[in-house]
Amino acid sequence: MTDSGTVRDGSTQPALGTSELRERIEAFVRTRVFPAESVLDTGGRDAGAALTELRAEARAAGLWALPLPADLGGGGLTFREYAALAEAEGASDHGPAALGSAPLLDVTMLNRHGSARVREEYLERLVAGELRACYAMTEPDVPGTDPLLTGTRAEARPDGGWRVSGRKWFTSGAAGAGLVTVMARTAGAAGDREGLSLLLVPAGSPGFRVVRRLPVLGAADQYEIELDRVPVPADHLLGAGGDALDIAGERLALGRTLRCLRWLGQAQRAFDLMCERATTRRGSRGLLAGRQLVQQHVFDALLALRTTRPLVHEAVALIAAGGDARTEVGLAKVAAARMLQQVADSAIQVHGAAGLGPDTALPALFRVGRAARILDGPDELHITSVARRVLRGYGRGHGAGGSLTTGP
Secondary structure, three states: OOOOOEOOOOOEOOOOOOHHHHHHHHHHHHHHHHHHHHHHOOOOHHHHHHHHHHHHHHHHOOOOOOOOOHHHOOOOOOHHHHHHHHHHHHOOOOHHHHHOOOOHHHHHHHHHHOOHHHHHHHHHHHHHOOOOEEEEOOOOOOOOOOHHHOOOEEEEOOOOOEEEEEEEEEEEOHHHOOEEEEEEEOOOOOOOOOOEEEEEEEOOOOOEEEEEEOOEOOEOOEEEEEEEEEEEOHHHEOOOOOOHHHHHHHHHHHHHHHHHHHHHHHHHHHHHHHHHHHHHOEEOOEEHHHOHHHHHHHHHHHHHHHHHHHHHHHHHHHHHOOOOOHHHHHHHHHHHHHHHHHHHHHHHHHHHHHHHOOOOOHHHHHHHHHHHOOOOOOHHHHHHHHHHHHHHHHHOOOHHHOOOOOOO
């Protein structure tokens, strides 16, 4: 990246952080995280040791927890400032964990909605990397797009606490987490919005169990968990209770936008691999770069990157300004997921059989791209939500004269 904000594909984006800092992050991810990915992917003891070493190096390099609050030990960057760096961090799925930004969603949520005890007991440990948290919302027998049907329940205890029972799945990082945010029904019946709450469940509590690992297309760190009358202190309820969907909405808007930024970084990585292959691979008729069909792949991938990046940064700007970003986040999430899958697929095609094997990151990048179209809400959910919101605006007489970029 140059001082003007130009990235390798020739596009520009807001100069929200120094080019030097981005270059340092790019170098760290490329030289330290990329080579460790095969070990980190295993999730075993060796992976833990490798991650610990990377985190120590990130701290020593001054790259630790850049978007987390400075008073808690983070770098203190605003979300808008961090967005300029998130692509570089996210070029590897392990980048955010290695560089300490992975707890951003949990730290933000607990800072805003946690009790004094929760903030005091957990926030500094999360920022320091001493404690991991995860978020459990989806259930095996309930459509993930309809949280009103949540079956997990939290019953009030005589001492003022709760007992939580239910089952969740596709919970990222549950096996190594010390704290789990669980969506549960504290009042009302299925379908009632007001009866849903978020509770912080210490993973060491009696009745909490990791049932199994759930590989996503053969890989990834997803799990199914079970809660059998797990005791939860009264002050581990987030917010006032009954406001789970509002808190979750905040988290999802930020989380989906973060994912989009990281998918841009991974798509850029796939694009670089494709162009390097095209300009170095020779056949009997010369370099692949001279073939029109390869040039078509390069053009289409570049177009996808260039047209998606502004959508993502538009969502970033609205979230940073505290605006209603539902339309922008929906557009960005669908566009970024499709874009990553498309660019990774083109890169695999240009590599041929080598793109299917273990010698490049392309299989993993394609897997992320395909899963992206379902995780954090499938394409269909975002398409219908955005379209309904736009059409309601026209129905109220806003018409084409109103701005669709601010969410009608």
